[in-house]
Amino acid sequence: MAALPHIVCFFVSTAGKNGDELGADEEQIVQLVYLLYDQNNNKVVDVQQHFVKPQPNELAETVLTEDCKTETGLDEELVKQAPPLDHALEEFDRFLSAKGVHPDHGGRSFCLLTDGQAHLRQCVQHECCKKNISLPSYFYRFYDLRKEFRKFYKTDTVSSIKFMIDYLNLDEDGSVEYGVRQCQEMAKILTRLVNDGHTFGDSEIINERLEGGICTKNEYVSDGLVVRARGLPWQSSDQDIARFFKGLNIAKGGVALCLSPQGRRNGEALIRFESEEHRDLALKRHKHHIGQRYIEVYKASGKDFINVAGGNNSEAQAFLSRGGQTIIRMRGLPFTSTTQQVRSPINTHSLKTPTINVSS
Incomplete structure:
Protein backbone atom coordinates (compact mmCIF):
# COMPACT_ATOMS: atom_id res chain seq x y z
CA MET A 1 0.00 0.00 0.00
CA ILE A 206 -16.29 5.27 12.60
CA ASN A 207 -19.70 3.99 11.53
CA GLU A 208 -21.92 6.77 10.21
CA ARG A 209 -25.21 5.04 11.02
CA LEU A 210 -26.73 2.02 12.74
CA GLU A 211 -27.38 -0.93 10.43
CA GLY A 212 -30.44 -3.06 10.95
CA GLY A 213 -30.04 -6.74 11.66
CA ILE A 214 -31.32 -9.68 13.68
CA CYS A 215 -29.64 -12.36 15.77
CA THR A 216 -30.80 -15.86 16.59
CA LYS A 217 -31.35 -17.55 19.94
CA ASN A 218 -28.38 -19.86 19.42
CA GLU A 219 -25.92 -17.11 18.43
CA TYR A 220 -22.94 -16.53 20.72
CA VAL A 221 -22.35 -12.96 21.96
CA SER A 222 -19.29 -12.22 24.10
CA ASP A 223 -19.87 -10.66 27.51
CA GLY A 224 -17.21 -8.09 26.64
CA LEU A 225 -19.33 -6.50 23.93
CA VAL A 226 -22.58 -5.60 25.70
CA VAL A 227 -23.87 -2.79 27.91
CA ARG A 228 -27.25 -2.08 29.45
CA ALA A 229 -28.59 1.49 29.24
CA ARG A 230 -31.23 2.57 31.78
CA GLY A 231 -33.31 5.69 32.17
CA LEU A 232 -34.05 6.11 28.46
CA PRO A 233 -37.04 8.23 27.45
CA TRP A 234 -39.90 5.79 26.82
CA GLN A 235 -40.22 6.88 23.18
CA SER A 236 -36.52 6.26 22.38
CA SER A 237 -35.92 4.27 19.21
CA ASP A 238 -32.88 2.21 18.30
CA GLN A 239 -31.64 5.18 16.24
CA ASP A 240 -31.98 7.51 19.24
CA ILE A 241 -29.86 5.12 21.29
CA ALA A 242 -27.30 4.89 18.47
CA ARG A 243 -27.07 8.70 18.51
CA PHE A 244 -26.40 8.62 22.25
CA PHE A 245 -23.44 6.31 21.56
CA LYS A 246 -22.38 8.22 18.42
CA GLY A 247 -18.74 7.64 17.54
CA LEU A 248 -18.74 4.07 18.85
CA ASN A 249 -19.38 1.20 16.46
CA ILE A 250 -22.51 -0.72 17.36
CA ALA A 251 -22.79 -4.16 15.78
CA LYS A 252 -25.33 -4.71 13.01
CA GLY A 253 -28.73 -4.95 14.69
CA GLY A 254 -26.96 -4.29 17.99
CA VAL A 255 -29.66 -2.32 19.81
CA ALA A 256 -32.31 -4.38 21.63
CA LEU A 257 -35.12 -2.44 23.33
CA CYS A 258 -36.39 -4.03 26.52
CA LEU A 259 -40.16 -4.37 26.91
CA SER A 260 -42.41 -4.61 29.93
CA PRO A 261 -44.72 -7.61 30.40
CA GLN A 262 -47.39 -5.49 28.69
CA GLY A 263 -45.19 -5.14 25.60
CA ARG A 264 -44.28 -1.50 26.18
CA ARG A 265 -40.77 -0.07 26.24
CA ASN A 266 -39.51 0.21 29.81
CA GLY A 267 -36.65 2.70 29.41
CA GLU A 268 -33.92 0.05 29.12
CA ALA A 269 -31.95 -1.30 26.20
CA LEU A 270 -29.11 -3.76 25.57
CA ILE A 271 -26.42 -2.56 23.17
CA ARG A 272 -23.89 -4.81 21.45
CA PHE A 273 -20.67 -3.22 20.16
CA GLU A 274 -18.22 -4.40 17.51
CA SER A 275 -15.31 -4.65 19.95
CA GLU A 276 -14.53 -4.67 23.65
CA GLU A 277 -12.65 -1.40 23.19
CA HIS A 278 -15.85 0.31 22.07
CA ARG A 279 -17.83 -1.32 24.89
CA ASP A 280 -15.33 0.13 27.39
CA LEU A 281 -15.68 3.59 25.84
CA ALA A 282 -19.48 3.23 26.08
CA LEU A 283 -19.18 2.63 29.83
CA LYS A 284 -17.56 6.06 30.12
CA ARG A 285 -20.84 7.59 28.99
CA HIS A 286 -22.46 6.58 32.26
CA LYS A 287 -24.76 9.43 33.35
CA HIS A 288 -24.42 11.33 30.08
CA HIS A 289 -27.66 12.92 28.94
CA ILE A 290 -30.45 12.57 26.41
CA GLY A 291 -32.18 15.91 26.77
CA GLN A 292 -32.64 16.50 30.50
CA ARG A 293 -32.43 12.81 31.41
CA TYR A 294 -29.18 11.20 32.47
CA ILE A 295 -28.65 7.67 31.20
CA GLU A 296 -27.07 4.94 33.31
CA VAL A 297 -24.71 2.62 31.44
CA TYR A 298 -23.61 -0.71 32.94
CA LYS A 299 -21.89 -3.87 31.83
CA ALA A 300 -24.20 -6.65 30.67
CA SER A 301 -23.73 -10.18 29.42
CA GLY A 302 -24.05 -11.66 25.97
CA LYS A 303 -26.82 -13.86 27.35
CA ASP A 304 -28.74 -10.74 28.45
CA PHE A 305 -28.57 -9.42 24.88
CA ILE A 306 -29.67 -12.71 23.30
CA ASN A 307 -32.59 -13.01 25.74
CA VAL A 308 -33.95 -9.69 24.47
CA ALA A 309 -32.78 -9.58 20.86
CA GLY A 310 -32.59 -13.24 19.87
CA GLY A 311 -35.14 -14.57 17.44
CA ASN A 312 -35.56 -17.38 14.96
CA ASN A 313 -38.02 -15.81 12.52
CA SER A 314 -36.69 -16.53 9.03
CA GLU A 315 -39.15 -14.08 7.45
CA ALA A 316 -37.82 -11.24 9.61
CA GLN A 317 -34.25 -12.14 8.65
CA ALA A 318 -35.17 -12.13 4.97
CA PHE A 319 -36.91 -8.74 5.36
CA LEU A 320 -33.82 -7.17 6.93
CA SER A 321 -31.51 -8.74 4.36
CA ARG A 322 -33.45 -6.84 1.66
CA GLY A 323 -32.68 -3.50 3.29
CA GLY A 324 -35.69 -3.23 5.62
CA GLN A 325 -35.07 -0.97 8.61
CA THR A 326 -37.97 -1.55 11.02
CA ILE A 327 -40.13 -4.47 12.13
CA ILE A 328 -43.30 -3.82 14.12
CA ARG A 329 -45.41 -6.18 16.21
CA MET A 330 -49.21 -5.84 16.14
CA ARG A 331 -51.31 -7.51 18.79
CA GLY A 332 -55.04 -7.88 19.15
CA LEU A 333 -55.75 -8.37 15.43
CA PRO A 334 -58.99 -10.13 14.51
CA PHE A 335 -58.49 -13.70 13.33
CA THR A 336 -60.11 -12.74 10.04
CA SER A 337 -57.58 -9.92 9.27
CA THR A 338 -56.26 -10.00 5.74
CA THR A 339 -52.76 -9.12 4.53
CA GLN A 340 -54.18 -6.13 2.65
CA GLN A 341 -55.84 -4.77 5.79
CA VAL A 342 -52.61 -4.96 7.73
CA ARG A 343 -50.50 -3.52 4.89
CA SER A 344 -52.77 -0.52 4.31
CA PRO A 345 -51.49 2.68 6.07
CA ILE A 346 -51.76 1.30 9.56
CA ASN A 347 -55.46 2.07 10.02
CA THR A 348 -56.48 -0.05 12.94
CA HIS A 349 -60.05 1.28 12.74
CA SER A 350 -60.53 -0.64 9.51
CA LEU A 351 -59.90 -3.84 11.44
CA LYS A 352 -62.96 -3.22 13.61
CA THR A 353 -61.36 -4.01 16.91
CA PRO A 354 -61.12 -1.63 19.90
CA THR A 355 -57.52 -2.29 20.98
CA ILE A 356 -54.67 -2.83 18.53
CA ASN A 357 -51.22 -2.58 20.15
CA VAL A 358 -48.41 -1.61 17.79
CA SER A 359 -44.77 -1.75 18.92
CA SER A 360 -41.39 -2.01 17.21
Whole structure:
Protein backbone atom coordinates (compact mmCIF):
# COMPACT_ATOMS: atom_id res chain seq x y z
CA MET A 1 0.00 0.00 0.00
CA ALA A 2 1.37 3.40 -1.02
CA ALA A 3 1.94 5.83 1.84
CA LEU A 4 -0.54 8.70 2.21
CA PRO A 5 1.07 12.00 1.20
CA HIS A 6 -0.17 13.78 4.32
CA ILE A 7 -1.23 13.04 7.87
CA VAL A 8 -3.03 15.55 10.09
CA CYS A 9 -2.33 15.31 13.81
CA PHE A 10 -5.63 16.26 15.45
CA PHE A 11 -6.10 17.16 19.11
CA VAL A 12 -8.95 18.54 21.24
CA SER A 13 -9.29 19.69 24.84
CA THR A 14 -12.54 19.94 26.75
CA ALA A 15 -13.74 22.27 29.48
CA GLY A 16 -13.55 19.38 31.95
CA LYS A 17 -11.36 16.32 32.21
CA ASN A 18 -8.63 15.66 29.68
CA GLY A 19 -5.92 13.02 29.27
CA ASP A 20 -7.20 9.46 29.74
CA GLU A 21 -10.59 10.73 30.99
CA LEU A 22 -11.17 12.95 27.94
CA GLY A 23 -14.88 13.04 27.14
CA ALA A 24 -15.95 10.98 30.14
CA ASP A 25 -17.58 13.94 31.94
CA GLU A 26 -19.58 15.18 28.89
CA GLU A 27 -17.90 18.60 28.97
CA GLN A 28 -17.71 20.52 25.70
CA ILE A 29 -14.68 21.06 23.43
CA VAL A 30 -12.83 24.32 24.15
CA GLN A 31 -9.61 23.87 22.14
CA LEU A 32 -8.94 22.39 18.73
CA VAL A 33 -5.40 21.97 17.36
CA TYR A 34 -4.23 20.40 14.11
CA LEU A 35 -0.85 19.88 12.51
CA LEU A 36 -0.28 19.05 8.84
CA TYR A 37 2.54 16.58 8.29
CA ASP A 38 4.09 15.89 4.87
CA GLN A 39 4.87 12.18 4.97
CA ASN A 40 6.71 12.13 1.64
CA ASN A 41 9.21 14.76 2.81
CA ASN A 42 8.97 13.81 6.50
CA LYS A 43 8.33 17.33 7.79
CA VAL A 44 5.76 19.52 9.52
CA VAL A 45 4.00 21.87 7.10
CA ASP A 46 1.91 23.96 9.50
CA VAL A 47 0.14 23.91 12.85
CA GLN A 48 -3.02 25.80 13.82
CA GLN A 49 -4.81 26.32 17.12
CA HIS A 50 -8.39 27.48 17.74
CA PHE A 51 -10.15 28.14 20.99
CA VAL A 52 -13.82 27.15 21.05
CA LYS A 53 -16.61 28.76 23.03
CA PRO A 54 -18.93 26.15 24.56
CA GLN A 55 -22.68 26.63 24.71
CA PRO A 56 -23.75 28.48 27.88
CA ASN A 57 -24.41 26.43 30.98
CA GLU A 58 -26.94 28.13 33.24
CA LEU A 59 -25.75 26.13 36.24
CA ALA A 60 -22.07 27.15 35.95
CA GLU A 61 -20.62 30.62 36.46
CA THR A 62 -17.31 29.68 34.85
CA VAL A 63 -16.57 28.15 31.45
CA LEU A 64 -13.61 25.97 32.44
CA THR A 65 -13.55 23.52 35.33
CA GLU A 66 -10.65 23.40 37.76
CA ASP A 67 -9.61 20.06 36.24
CA CYS A 68 -9.29 21.74 32.85
CA LYS A 69 -7.36 24.73 34.15
CA THR A 70 -4.92 22.47 36.01
CA GLU A 71 -4.39 20.07 33.11
CA THR A 72 -4.27 22.50 30.17
CA GLY A 73 -3.55 25.96 31.56
CA LEU A 74 -6.13 27.43 29.16
CA ASP A 75 -7.13 31.10 29.54
CA GLU A 76 -10.84 31.30 30.36
CA GLU A 77 -11.22 34.78 28.84
CA LEU A 78 -9.82 33.62 25.50
CA VAL A 79 -12.26 30.74 25.49
CA LYS A 80 -15.22 33.02 26.30
CA GLN A 81 -14.36 35.25 23.34
CA ALA A 82 -13.86 32.37 20.89
CA PRO A 83 -16.28 31.28 18.13
CA PRO A 84 -18.46 28.16 18.58
CA LEU A 85 -17.45 24.66 17.53
CA ASP A 86 -19.07 24.70 14.08
CA HIS A 87 -17.04 27.82 13.14
CA ALA A 88 -13.80 26.22 14.33
CA LEU A 89 -14.51 23.12 12.24
CA GLU A 90 -15.21 25.30 9.21
CA GLU A 91 -11.80 26.95 9.76
CA PHE A 92 -10.22 23.51 9.75
CA ASP A 93 -11.93 22.69 6.47
CA ARG A 94 -10.67 25.93 4.93
CA PHE A 95 -7.17 25.16 6.22
CA LEU A 96 -7.18 21.82 4.37
CA SER A 97 -8.32 23.56 1.18
CA ALA A 98 -5.67 26.27 1.47
CA LYS A 99 -2.95 23.64 1.90
CA GLY A 100 -4.14 21.72 -1.16
CA VAL A 101 -5.06 18.50 0.65
CA HIS A 102 -8.88 18.78 0.86
CA PRO A 103 -10.32 15.74 -0.96
CA ASP A 104 -13.43 17.61 -2.17
CA HIS A 105 -11.30 20.25 -3.87
CA GLY A 106 -9.04 17.93 -5.79
CA GLY A 107 -6.48 17.76 -3.01
CA ARG A 108 -4.07 14.96 -2.23
CA SER A 109 -5.11 12.23 0.18
CA PHE A 110 -4.65 12.58 3.93
CA CYS A 111 -5.88 10.94 7.13
CA LEU A 112 -6.35 12.21 10.67
CA LEU A 113 -4.08 10.94 13.45
CA THR A 114 -5.11 11.15 17.11
CA ASP A 115 -3.65 10.23 20.47
CA GLY A 116 -6.01 7.39 21.31
CA GLN A 117 -9.70 6.99 20.49
CA ALA A 118 -11.37 9.66 22.61
CA HIS A 119 -10.63 12.81 20.58
CA LEU A 120 -12.86 11.74 17.71
CA ARG A 121 -15.10 9.01 19.12
CA GLN A 122 -15.90 10.49 22.53
CA CYS A 123 -15.63 14.22 21.78
CA VAL A 124 -15.96 15.41 18.18
CA GLN A 125 -18.45 12.81 16.93
CA HIS A 126 -20.52 12.78 20.12
CA GLU A 127 -20.69 16.55 20.55
CA CYS A 128 -21.39 17.28 16.88
CA CYS A 129 -24.24 14.78 16.94
CA LYS A 130 -25.79 16.50 19.96
CA LYS A 131 -25.42 19.92 18.31
CA ASN A 132 -26.62 18.73 14.88
CA ILE A 133 -23.32 19.67 13.24
CA SER A 134 -22.65 17.73 10.03
CA LEU A 135 -19.12 16.39 9.74
CA PRO A 136 -17.19 15.86 6.48
CA SER A 137 -16.38 12.29 5.50
CA TYR A 138 -12.73 12.60 6.59
CA PHE A 139 -13.89 12.64 10.23
CA TYR A 140 -15.02 9.01 9.89
CA ARG A 141 -11.57 7.46 9.45
CA PHE A 142 -8.37 8.01 11.41
CA TYR A 143 -5.20 6.45 12.76
CA ASP A 144 -4.71 5.91 16.49
CA LEU A 145 -1.11 6.88 17.28
CA ARG A 146 -1.01 4.63 20.35
CA LYS A 147 -2.05 1.58 18.35
CA GLU A 148 0.40 2.34 15.53
CA PHE A 149 3.21 2.80 18.08
CA ARG A 150 2.35 -0.41 19.93
CA LYS A 151 2.11 -2.39 16.70
CA PHE A 152 5.46 -1.19 15.32
CA TYR A 153 7.57 -1.18 18.49
CA LYS A 154 5.91 -4.30 19.99
CA THR A 155 5.12 -2.64 23.31
CA ASP A 156 2.45 -4.03 25.62
CA THR A 157 0.94 -0.75 26.78
CA VAL A 158 1.03 2.82 25.47
CA SER A 159 -0.52 5.15 28.01
CA SER A 160 0.21 8.67 26.74
CA ILE A 161 2.18 10.92 24.42
CA LYS A 162 4.72 11.37 27.23
CA PHE A 163 5.20 7.59 27.40
CA MET A 164 6.02 7.48 23.69
CA ILE A 165 8.37 10.50 23.91
CA ASP A 166 10.24 8.90 26.83
CA TYR A 167 10.33 5.47 25.15
CA LEU A 168 11.98 6.95 22.05
CA ASN A 169 14.24 9.22 24.14
CA LEU A 170 12.95 12.31 22.31
CA ASP A 171 13.07 15.87 23.64
CA GLU A 172 9.79 17.27 24.90
CA ASP A 173 8.34 20.18 22.95
CA GLY A 174 8.73 23.64 24.47
CA SER A 175 5.47 25.20 23.25
CA VAL A 176 3.54 27.06 25.92
CA GLU A 177 0.04 26.16 24.64
CA TYR A 178 -1.12 22.76 25.85
CA GLY A 179 -2.70 21.51 22.62
CA VAL A 180 0.09 22.83 20.38
CA ARG A 181 2.64 21.07 22.57
CA GLN A 182 0.74 17.79 22.27
CA CYS A 183 0.53 18.05 18.46
CA GLN A 184 4.20 18.95 18.11
CA GLU A 185 5.18 15.95 20.19
CA MET A 186 2.87 13.72 18.15
CA ALA A 187 4.76 14.97 15.07
CA LYS A 188 8.08 14.02 16.67
CA ILE A 189 6.80 10.51 17.33
CA LEU A 190 5.37 10.34 13.81
CA THR A 191 8.70 11.42 12.31
CA ARG A 192 10.53 8.66 14.22
CA LEU A 193 7.95 6.07 13.17
CA VAL A 194 8.36 7.01 9.49
CA ASN A 195 12.18 7.11 9.74
CA ASP A 196 12.20 3.70 11.40
CA GLY A 197 10.19 2.25 8.53
CA HIS A 198 6.61 2.19 9.80
CA THR A 199 3.86 2.32 7.17
CA PHE A 200 0.26 3.21 7.92
CA GLY A 201 -2.13 0.54 6.72
CA ASP A 202 -5.87 0.24 7.30
CA SER A 203 -7.35 3.14 9.25
CA GLU A 204 -9.85 3.10 12.09
CA ILE A 205 -13.43 3.47 10.85
CA ILE A 206 -16.29 5.27 12.60
CA ASN A 207 -19.70 3.99 11.53
CA GLU A 208 -21.92 6.77 10.21
CA ARG A 209 -25.21 5.04 11.02
CA LEU A 210 -26.73 2.02 12.74
CA GLU A 211 -27.38 -0.93 10.43
CA GLY A 212 -30.44 -3.06 10.95
CA GLY A 213 -30.04 -6.74 11.66
CA ILE A 214 -31.32 -9.68 13.68
CA CYS A 215 -29.64 -12.36 15.77
CA THR A 216 -30.80 -15.86 16.59
CA LYS A 217 -31.35 -17.55 19.94
CA ASN A 218 -28.38 -19.86 19.42
CA GLU A 219 -25.92 -17.11 18.43
CA TYR A 220 -22.94 -16.53 20.72
CA VAL A 221 -22.35 -12.96 21.96
CA SER A 222 -19.29 -12.22 24.10
CA ASP A 223 -19.87 -10.66 27.51
CA GLY A 224 -17.21 -8.09 26.64
CA LEU A 225 -19.33 -6.50 23.93
CA VAL A 226 -22.58 -5.60 25.70
CA VAL A 227 -23.87 -2.79 27.91
CA ARG A 228 -27.25 -2.08 29.45
CA ALA A 229 -28.59 1.49 29.24
CA ARG A 230 -31.23 2.57 31.78
CA GLY A 231 -33.31 5.69 32.17
CA LEU A 232 -34.05 6.11 28.46
CA PRO A 233 -37.04 8.23 27.45
CA TRP A 234 -39.90 5.79 26.82
CA GLN A 235 -40.22 6.88 23.18
CA SER A 236 -36.52 6.26 22.38
CA SER A 237 -35.92 4.27 19.21
CA ASP A 238 -32.88 2.21 18.30
CA GLN A 239 -31.64 5.18 16.24
CA ASP A 240 -31.98 7.51 19.24
CA ILE A 241 -29.86 5.12 21.29
CA ALA A 242 -27.30 4.89 18.47
CA ARG A 243 -27.07 8.70 18.51
CA PHE A 244 -26.40 8.62 22.25
CA PHE A 245 -23.44 6.31 21.56
CA LYS A 246 -22.38 8.22 18.42
CA GLY A 247 -18.74 7.64 17.54
CA LEU A 248 -18.74 4.07 18.85
CA ASN A 249 -19.38 1.20 16.46
CA ILE A 250 -22.51 -0.72 17.36
CA ALA A 251 -22.79 -4.16 15.78
CA LYS A 252 -25.33 -4.71 13.01
CA GLY A 253 -28.73 -4.95 14.69
CA GLY A 254 -26.96 -4.29 17.99
CA VAL A 255 -29.66 -2.32 19.81
CA ALA A 256 -32.31 -4.38 21.63
CA LEU A 257 -35.12 -2.44 23.33
CA CYS A 258 -36.39 -4.03 26.52
CA LEU A 259 -40.16 -4.37 26.91
CA SER A 260 -42.41 -4.61 29.93
CA PRO A 261 -44.72 -7.61 30.40
CA GLN A 262 -47.39 -5.49 28.69
CA GLY A 263 -45.19 -5.14 25.60
CA ARG A 264 -44.28 -1.50 26.18
CA ARG A 265 -40.77 -0.07 26.24
CA ASN A 266 -39.51 0.21 29.81
CA GLY A 267 -36.65 2.70 29.41
CA GLU A 268 -33.92 0.05 29.12
CA ALA A 269 -31.95 -1.30 26.20
CA LEU A 270 -29.11 -3.76 25.57
CA ILE A 271 -26.42 -2.56 23.17
CA ARG A 272 -23.89 -4.81 21.45
CA PHE A 273 -20.67 -3.22 20.16
CA GLU A 274 -18.22 -4.40 17.51
CA SER A 275 -15.31 -4.65 19.95
CA GLU A 276 -14.53 -4.67 23.65
CA GLU A 277 -12.65 -1.40 23.19
CA HIS A 278 -15.85 0.31 22.07
CA ARG A 279 -17.83 -1.32 24.89
CA ASP A 280 -15.33 0.13 27.39
CA LEU A 281 -15.68 3.59 25.84
CA ALA A 282 -19.48 3.23 26.08
CA LEU A 283 -19.18 2.63 29.83
CA LYS A 284 -17.56 6.06 30.12
CA ARG A 285 -20.84 7.59 28.99
CA HIS A 286 -22.46 6.58 32.26
CA LYS A 287 -24.76 9.43 33.35
CA HIS A 288 -24.42 11.33 30.08
CA HIS A 289 -27.66 12.92 28.94
CA ILE A 290 -30.45 12.57 26.41
CA GLY A 291 -32.18 15.91 26.77
CA GLN A 292 -32.64 16.50 30.50
CA ARG A 293 -32.43 12.81 31.41
CA TYR A 294 -29.18 11.20 32.47
CA ILE A 295 -28.65 7.67 31.20
CA GLU A 296 -27.07 4.94 33.31
CA VAL A 297 -24.71 2.62 31.44
CA TYR A 298 -23.61 -0.71 32.94
CA LYS A 299 -21.89 -3.87 31.83
CA ALA A 300 -24.20 -6.65 30.67
CA SER A 301 -23.73 -10.18 29.42
CA GLY A 302 -24.05 -11.66 25.97
CA LYS A 303 -26.82 -13.86 27.35
CA ASP A 304 -28.74 -10.74 28.45
CA PHE A 305 -28.57 -9.42 24.88
CA ILE A 306 -29.67 -12.71 23.30
CA ASN A 307 -32.59 -13.01 25.74
CA VAL A 308 -33.95 -9.69 24.47
CA ALA A 309 -32.78 -9.58 20.86
CA GLY A 310 -32.59 -13.24 19.87
CA GLY A 311 -35.14 -14.57 17.44
CA ASN A 312 -35.56 -17.38 14.96
CA ASN A 313 -38.02 -15.81 12.52
CA SER A 314 -36.69 -16.53 9.03
CA GLU A 315 -39.15 -14.08 7.45
CA ALA A 316 -37.82 -11.24 9.61
CA GLN A 317 -34.25 -12.14 8.65
CA ALA A 318 -35.17 -12.13 4.97
CA PHE A 319 -36.91 -8.74 5.36
CA LEU A 320 -33.82 -7.17 6.93
CA SER A 321 -31.51 -8.74 4.36
CA ARG A 322 -33.45 -6.84 1.66
CA GLY A 323 -32.68 -3.50 3.29
CA GLY A 324 -35.69 -3.23 5.62
CA GLN A 325 -35.07 -0.97 8.61
CA THR A 326 -37.97 -1.55 11.02
CA ILE A 327 -40.13 -4.47 12.13
CA ILE A 328 -43.30 -3.82 14.12
CA ARG A 329 -45.41 -6.18 16.21
CA MET A 330 -49.21 -5.84 16.14
CA ARG A 331 -51.31 -7.51 18.79
CA GLY A 332 -55.04 -7.88 19.15
CA LEU A 333 -55.75 -8.37 15.43
CA PRO A 334 -58.99 -10.13 14.51
CA PHE A 335 -58.49 -13.70 13.33
CA THR A 336 -60.11 -12.74 10.04
CA SER A 337 -57.58 -9.92 9.27
CA THR A 338 -56.26 -10.00 5.74
CA THR A 339 -52.76 -9.12 4.53
CA GLN A 340 -54.18 -6.13 2.65
CA GLN A 341 -55.84 -4.77 5.79
CA VAL A 342 -52.61 -4.96 7.73
CA ARG A 343 -50.50 -3.52 4.89
CA SER A 344 -52.77 -0.52 4.31
CA PRO A 345 -51.49 2.68 6.07
CA ILE A 346 -51.76 1.30 9.56
CA ASN A 347 -55.46 2.07 10.02
CA THR A 348 -56.48 -0.05 12.94
CA HIS A 349 -60.05 1.28 12.74
CA SER A 350 -60.53 -0.64 9.51
CA LEU A 351 -59.90 -3.84 11.44
CA LYS A 352 -62.96 -3.22 13.61
CA THR A 353 -61.36 -4.01 16.91
CA PRO A 354 -61.12 -1.63 19.90
CA THR A 355 -57.52 -2.29 20.98
CA ILE A 356 -54.67 -2.83 18.53
CA ASN A 357 -51.22 -2.58 20.15
CA VAL A 358 -48.41 -1.61 17.79
CA SER A 359 -44.77 -1.75 18.92
CA SER A 360 -41.39 -2.01 17.21
